[in-house]
Amino acid sequence: MTDRKSVLVVVPVHLGGRETGTALSAGLADRAEVTVVESTDEDPAALARAQAVVTALAPVTAGQIAAAPRLEFVQCTSHGFDYIDLDAARRHGVTVANISSTGAEQQDVAEHTFALMLALAKQIIPAHTALAAADWATPRLQPALTELSGKTLGLVGFGAIGQQVARRAVAFDMAVRYTARHGYPEAEQRYGARRVELEELLRTADYVSLHLPLTPETRRLLDRDRLALLKPTAFLVNTSRGAIVDQEALADALEAARLAGAGLDVFDPEPPTAALRLLRTPNTVLTPHIAGVTRETLVRIALAAIDNTAAYLEGRPPRDTVG
Incomplete structure (x- = not known):
């Protein structure tokens, strides 16, 4: 004993x-x-x-x-x-x-990533809110609805979870680009993915999804300057760590319509305080760090x-x- x-x-x-x-x-x-x-x-x-x-x-x-x-x-x-x-x-x-x-978490985080992407593309939250308020017409006239098919998915980080997201992107007929410290030739061939520099990925992707750990090098990786590279029609999804993104700069971009939307499962700090502007910015889908807790x-x-x-x-x- x-x-x-x-x-x-x-x-x-x-x-x-x-x-x-x-x-x-x-x-x-x-x-x-x-x-x-x-x-x-x-x-x-x-x-x-x-x-x-x-x-x-x-x-x-x-x-x-x-x-x-x-x-x-x-x-x-x-x-x-x-x-x-x-x-x-x-x-x-x-x-x-x-x-x-x-x-252990690969399947769930990849699925949650696509849940956020689909919710943004199909405007699920605004449509539900309108219908609950007896507004049938507005969601049906919504010009912001879009498809995943034919779009480019940019993966920042291409480890196990990033590759699971790429696997699902193929099923949605999306082109896959990724940035990582080194290449993944087998995964590139399997998913038709192409490795590019971060700045090129941000400029060209329709959806940017983050799948990398929080380290001194990745903290605020997507700062104000890098967020400005994203297309105004692009969506940002983060299921990794909140501090990888400059949250104030992201709120500014969303409020100014310099970004089409953001799907976030992670925040800095957690839980977020009521002062977090992203809780009130338009075109967001927010979940409380639940991607990996099925x-x-x-x-x-x-x-x-x-x-x-x-x-x-x-x-x-x-x-x-x-x-």
């Missing part, structure tokens, strides 16, 4: 926490002593004795790492690390891992996190570690 390691599972309720927490607890219970909380600060004693933390988008700060002298491993149930203080983790010798190679994905995420944390507990090298 004394040699069993302690694991703290941090899953906020708004992310399907009860179900996910129960699955993680059950999956790890035969390997470790597991405590499930909704916030990293909820149980300081459990944090202090934890050798591993499994977190679903709940921040792990430098102060929390310092308050966990036994901590050796942090498992993120996401593709990113941006809510973890990686510098503090390195200083304290803590290994951090995510689930980027498991494919029932099916929550199961896959839990299994992936269990497997990787079990590897750490059993002395095997975990996958998808940072650095």
Whole structure:
């Protein structure tokens, strides 16, 4: 009993926490002593004795790492690390891992991307709002409706999720362009995709969809100058991280009709405050970071996190570690 390691599972309720927490607890219970909380600060004693933390988008700060002298491993149930203080983790010798190679969220994020694109192209939200107000005529006279077929989809980032989006774009008869640090010849051939520079992609794409992690290099990647490159008929979709886009510049572009619309599942900060202008700008479809939290994905995420944390507990090298 004394040699069993302690694991703290941090899953906020708004992310399907009860179900996910129960699955993680059950999956790890035969390997470790597991405590499930909704916030990293909820149980300081459990944090202090934890050798591993499994977190679903709940921040792990430098102060929390310092308050966990036994901590050796942090498992993120996401593709990113941006809510973890990686510098503090390195200083304290803590290994951090995510689930980027498991494919747990690929299907759902790709589907959600297309849900946002279709909602924008077909003006689903304004049409519903008008019809609910007994306005039958206006949506039927809407000149802004458009097709996906024949349009160019520009993917900023062409990893696993970006390629799943490309796969769906082929079914909609869209031309695919992408920008990435290196080429993907096999995927290019499979989806008829072509690699281009970011500026060319922004100038030519009818839909621009973001699929890359938040890093110092990608923070505000789409700043005011780059947003200005987009065609006034183009749509921007972001299911990656909110801070990749300059939100004020995006609101300016939408209000001035320099951009046809935006579909956003992510914001900076999260949850957004009432002051966020994008909540009131025209031609937006906004969802509260739900692209990767379907029932099916929550199961896959839990299994992936269990497997990787079990590897750490059993002395095997975990996958998808940072650095």
